[in-house]
Amino acid sequence: MKLTHRWLSIVEGCLLVALGLHILNSAELLISGTAGVGMILFRITDLSFGQLFFLLNLPFYILAWYTLGLAFTVRTFVSVSLLSALSELMREYVYLSIHPVLSAALGGLLVGFGLIILFRHNASLGGLNILSVYLERRFGIHASKTTLVADVAVLLAAMIFLDLSQLGYSLLAFLLLSSVVGRYHRPPIWAQIPMTESKS
Numbered sequence: 001m002k003l004t005h006r007w008l009s010i011v012e013g014c015l016l017v018a019l020g021l022h023i024l025n026s027a028e029l030l031i032s033g034t035a036g037v038g039m040i041l042f043r044i045t046d047l048s049f050g051q052l053f054f055l056l057n058l059p060f061y062i063l064a065w066y067t068l069g070l071a072f073t074v075r076t077f078v079s080v081s082l083l084s085a086l087s088e089l090m091r092e093y094v095y096l097s098i099h100p101v102l103s104a105a106l107g108g109l110l111v112g113f114g115l116i117i118l119f120r121h122n123a124s125l126g127g128l129n130i131l132s133v134y135l136e137r138r139f140g141i142h143a144s145k146t147t148l149v150a151d152v153a154v155l156l157a158a159m160i161f162l163d164l165s166q167l168g169y170s171l172l173a174f175l176l177l178s179s180v181v182g183r184y185h186r187p188p189i190w191a192q193i194p195m196t197e198s199k200s
Helices: 002-026 033-042 049-057 060-068 070-093 100-120 128-139 143-158 164-184
Strands: none
Touching: 002 033, 002 070, 002 100, 033 049, 033 143, 049 070, 060 070, 060 128, 100 164, 128 143, 143 164
16 A cells, blocks of 8 residues: 555656646746756757656666665656656647746746655656755755755756746746745655665
């Protein structure tokens, strides 16, 4: 029962994040982390966002395996793969036309709450999420702080591709995501266990 609950929660978290990212992509806005990098590269390559997101995360599985354990790595790989697949499905079948302000608000909130669900079940969406969980477990640095630093880096890179209004709306999405994670995320028990004892 516990195992079923965990995987259902991971699926639900991925659905929330996928919908949030699709809303943001539909309005040509960005979000932080690996997803934000994928959104930028989506504008200059022939690959879809789902394909880019999956490929960008591949190197981070090594870090996850050696620092956060096999179980975390497997859940993260499944989460990333599921999100990539859901993103492809939504790109094909879900059509949206939403004002950028509402897109930024909904997108940021959905991604934020989706990430919290994944964090609470010892999973992530790779990339920055892996780094955030590692820093939180190893050094006690709250995940929202790492997310905020990444927000700024992605926003600076996005200045090349977005106009001022898009940057402003994307910043709103960034702030809402960081606010949700900062207010609702609480390091779970596994994050308080020494790393040498929690890799199984």
